[in-house]
Amino acid sequence: MVTLAEVAQHAGVSASTVSYVLSGKRSISTTTRQRVEQSIRELGYHPNAGARALASSRSNIIALMIPLRTDIYVPVMMEIAIAVATTARTHGYDVLLLTGEEGSDAVRRVTGSGLADAMILMDVELDDERLPLLRSTDQPSVLIGLPADTSGLTCVDLDFGATGALCVEHLATLGHRDIAVIGEAPAVYERHTGFAERTLDGLRRRARELGLRLLHRPCEGGYDAMAVTLARILDERPGTTGFVVQNESAVEPLLALLRQQGRAVPEDVSVVAICPDQVAVQASVRLTSVAIPAQEMGRHAVERLVAKLEGHGGDEVVLIAPELTVRASTGPVPVAS
Amino acid sequence: MVTLAEVAQHAGVSASTVSYVLSGKRSISTTTRQRVEQSIRELGYHPNAGARALASSRSNIIALMIPLRTDIYVPVMMEIAIAVATTARTHGYDVLLLTGEEGSDAVRRVTGSGLADAMILMDVELDDERLPLLRSTDQPSVLIGLPADTSGLTCVDLDFGATGALCVEHLATLGHRDIAVIGEAPAVYERHTGFAERTLDGLRRRARELGLRLLHRPCEGGYDAMAVTLARILDERPGTTGFVVQNESAVEPLLALLRQQGRAVPEDVSVVAICPDQVAVQASVRLTSVAIPAQEMGRHAVERLVAKLEGHGGDEVVLIAPELTVRASTGPVPVAS
DNA sequence: ATAGGTTGTCGAAGCGCTTCGACAGCGAGT
DNA sequence: ACTCGCTGTCGAAGCGCTTCGACAACCTAT
Numbered sequence: 108m109v110t111l112a113e114v115a116q117h118a119g120v121s122a123s124t125v126s127y128v129l130s131g132k133r134s135i136s137t138t139t140r141q142r143v144e145q146s147i148r149e150l151g152y153h154p155n156a157g158a159r160a161l162a163s164s165r166s167n168i169i170a171l172m173i174p175l176r177t178d179i180y181v182p183v184m185m186e187i188a189i190a191v192a193t194t195a196r197t198h199g200y201d202v203l204l205l206t207g208e209e210g211s212d213a214v215r216r217v218t219g220s221g222l223a224d225a226m227i228l229m230d231v232e233l234d235d236e237r238l239p240l241l242r243s244t245d246q247p248s249v250l251i252g253l254p255a256d257t258s259g260l261t262c263v264d265l266d267f268g269a270t271g272a273l274c275v276e277h278l279a280t281l282g283h284r285d286i287a288v289i290g291e292a293p294a295v296y297e298r299h300t301g302f303a304e305r306t307l308d309g310l311r312r313r314a315r316e317l318g319l320r321l322l323h324r325p326c327e328g329g330y331d332a333m334a335v336t337l338a339r340i341l342d343e344r345p346g347t348t349g350f351v352v353q354n355e356s357a358v359e360p361l362l363a364l365l366r367q368q369g370r371a372v373p374e375d376v377s378v379v380a381i382c383p384d385q386v387a388v389q390a391s392v393r394l395t396s397v398a399i400p401a402q403e404m405g406r407h408a409v410e411r412l413v414a415k416l417e418g419h420g421g422d423e424v425v426l427i428a429p430e431l432t433v434r435a436s437t438g439p440v441p442v443a444s
Numbered sequence: 445m446v447t448l449a450e451v452a453q454h455a456g457v458s459a460s461t462v463s464y465v466l467s468g469k470r471s472i473s474t475t476t477r478q479r480v481e482q483s484i485r486e487l488g489y490h491p492n493a494g495a496r497a498l499a500s501s502r503s504n505i506i507a508l509m510i511p512l513r514t515d516i517y518v519p520v521m522m523e524i525a526i527a528v529a530t531t532a533r534t535h536g537y538d539v540l541l542l543t544g545e546e547g548s549d550a551v552r553r554v555t556g557s558g559l560a561d562a563m564i565l566m567d568v569e570l571d572d573e574r575l576p577l578l579r580s581t582d583q584p585s586v587l588i589g590l591p592a593d594t595s596g597l598t599c600v601d602l603d604f605g606a607t608g609a610l611c612v613e614h615l616a617t618l619g620h621r622d623i624a625v626i627g628e629a630p631a632v633y634e635r636h637t638g639f640a641e642r643t644l645d646g647l648r649r650r651a652r653e654l655g656l657r658l659l660h661r662p663c664e665g666g667y668d669a670m671a672v673t674l675a676r677i678l679d680e681r682p683g684t685t686g687f688v689v690q691n692e693s694a695v696e697p698l699l700a701l702l703r704q705q706g707r708a709v710p711e712d713v714s715v716v717a718i719c720p721d722q723v724a725v726q727a728s729v730r731l732t733s734v735a736i737p738a739q740e741m742g743r744h745a746v747e748r749l750v751a752k753l754e755g756h757g758g759d760e761v762v763l764i765a766p767e768l769t770v771r772a773s774t775g776p777v778p779v780a781s
Numbered sequence: 782a783t784a785g786g787t788t789g790t791c792g793a794a795g796c797g798c799t800t801c802g803a804c805a806g807c808g809a810g811t
Numbered sequence: 812a813c814t815c816g817c818t819g820t821c822g823a824a825g826c827g828c829t830t831c832g833a834c835a836a837c838c839t840a841t
Binding site for chain 1: 445488490491492493494495496497498501503505508510512518519521522523525526529530533538539540541542543545546552553556557558559665666667693696697700725726727728
């Protein structure tokens with residue numbers, strides 16, 4: 108293993124000079140810098156992470172806490188995680204993967220040991236148990252998702268309220284008056300996951316403002332659950348012509364069931380999905396949808412965090428504006444014959 | 445921040461004693477141990493990760509390199525990653541997330557800096573560019589997936605050859621003679637991903653042995669691609685009654701298209717999938733399938749790695765035996781009328 | 782009673798790096 | 812000619828921990 112001292116000796120300078128070449132914290136003459144850089148290359152030197160962390164009390168590691176659950180659409184999580192890792196690298200940070208399993212203990216452990224300089228939390232609940240800890244520690248953190256009380260916290264999320272409103276508006280514009288919302292699994296609402304509730308709020312508020320009727324039903328993924336849910340909806344509101352779906356694993360079942368019942372999409376009924384673009388274009392009908400900007404969320408989170416680590420940028424809630432893409436699953440409400 | 449020295453002072457012992465209490469590397473009297481543990485608790489002490497890594501040259505971190513691609517089924521990756529993280533924690537390790545983006549450079553960086561003690565690589569290609577490096581370094585590593593030449597490497601994977609054979613056998617037992625294989629996207633074969641080719645080998649060999657006709661067609665996910673692929677298959681081999689699918693995003697399209705053409709599953713044609721159980725049970729027909737044991741793979745990988753780190757256990761290829769679960773998508777070949 | 786072996790604890794060295802204060806050398810201002 | 816202020820470099824201290832050898836205290840076997 109090559110050390111700083113060896114590089115210094117090889118280049119004929121002192122260890123501190125090499126350190127300053129590496130960090131750029133003091134000015135170094137061009138000739139010296141080049142000589143040192145040459146030695147580094149020749150010897151294949153890599154600074155030792157532990158020593159660095161010890162001496163500088165900075166690990167250059169960001170901890171990312173991901174949920175263990177699988178009832179939320181996994182590819183979105185993965186895309187966020189990858190975006191976080193990629194963006195972090197461009198800022199010189201590595202990413203430590205923590206699972207939600209350990210909960211607050213993981214926060215304590217990481218903070219206490221100086222393993223990471225900062226952390227990003229995903230799958231934040233409205234009243235998350237980790238929040239008090241985050242507020243009390245001086246380690247920077249960013250949440251992906253919104254808790255009920257965001258004071259003293261930095262958060263990044265899609266504006267799910269606006270997303271709900273946007274879906275309703277689109278359907279309203281096309282003349283739909285009776286709208287059904289196929290939501291996430293009941294468990295998601297029971298644990299008060301912010302995004303699900305905020306979407307619902309947005310949907311309801313805008314529906315009220317526009318004078319539409321809205322029926323919300325949580326739904327597990329899969330065909331059987333969807334069949335039951337759809338039957339109930341059509342029983343209760345036979346005149347339903349617009350659907351908003353916020354549950355990726357219910358999308359395809361819904362389309363299949365509608366087809367099976369002889370309701371054509373988009374001629375008879377319209378469907379708007381809240382899902383990643385990939386799901387929208389791969390579905391059996393290309394879906395009009397509001398995309399979940401996973402990459403953007405991951406990127407934003409890291410950038411907020413890096414800003415905090417560098418001292419500028421305080422607490423702030425970043426809500427990403429939703430964008431609705433019209434595809435082949437929505438159309439004007441059919442003329443009553 | 446609380447240090448070892450402060451704990452030592454508080455407990456009235458020397459620093460080294462506290463260290464030995466923590467590591468258990470020397471025997472400590474019960475009374476002393478308890479006193480020290482008490483002090484640790486009272487002061488809320490957490491050992492500093494950097495200092496530890498520097499002094500012991502062990503970071504207690506495992507690096508996990510995941511692919512950036514999205515043409516391979518993402519939930520499987522995620523499940524493996526989570527299993528790795530969870531299992532690692534039970535052995536006292538944390539997980540550093542690397543993306544495939546950096547390739548060999550990441551391996552060099554992590555190895556050189558001592559950031560991690562060992563690494564796990566996913567999405568290994570048959571002739572992976574990172575292999576020479578892994579062979580030449582003395583840092584332990586485990587691959588999830590199999591390259592062409594496994595000498596000097598430790599690998600964990602599902603036995604895809606046996607998986608292919610199992611699928612063919614099952615269909616053969618039911619009387620099917622003409623089998624079509626819907627494979628992964630062409631790009632997956634072009635980059636020589638081991639698991640895809642090994643599955644194909646297994647399918648072909650067993651089909652030959654049993655005297656079945658086998659037609660393999662790669663296929664992108666989604667409805668449009670599947671429609672084209674299916675049309676070609678039925679054109680070329682109209683008598684096809686058995687399908688093997690190894691592409692999660694082609695499963696649902698295939699079922700829909702078969703239904704649409706009036707071919708009932710499993711009455712007219714049988715479908716065997718190679719996919720995670722969740723996909724198999726959530727499909728519109730509950731699928732007979734060979735599961736991809738993502739968790740088990742992640743767990744095994746960590747356990748091999750920990751064994752190597754502790755000195756026992758050398759290079760070895762662990763192939764997990766496939767298990768076929770019969771569900772509702774396969775049945776006896778229809779009697780010719 | 783004595784040699785030999787255990788057990789439990791301590792002190793000190795050192796892991797590889799960062800960072801602070803010191804200072805030599807040099808050009809500019811008076 | 813002398814001082815002032817740069818710029819570029821160095822030496823040394825120290826970050827918090829692990830680990831090795833030393834050794835006191837005790838126990839056991841002769």
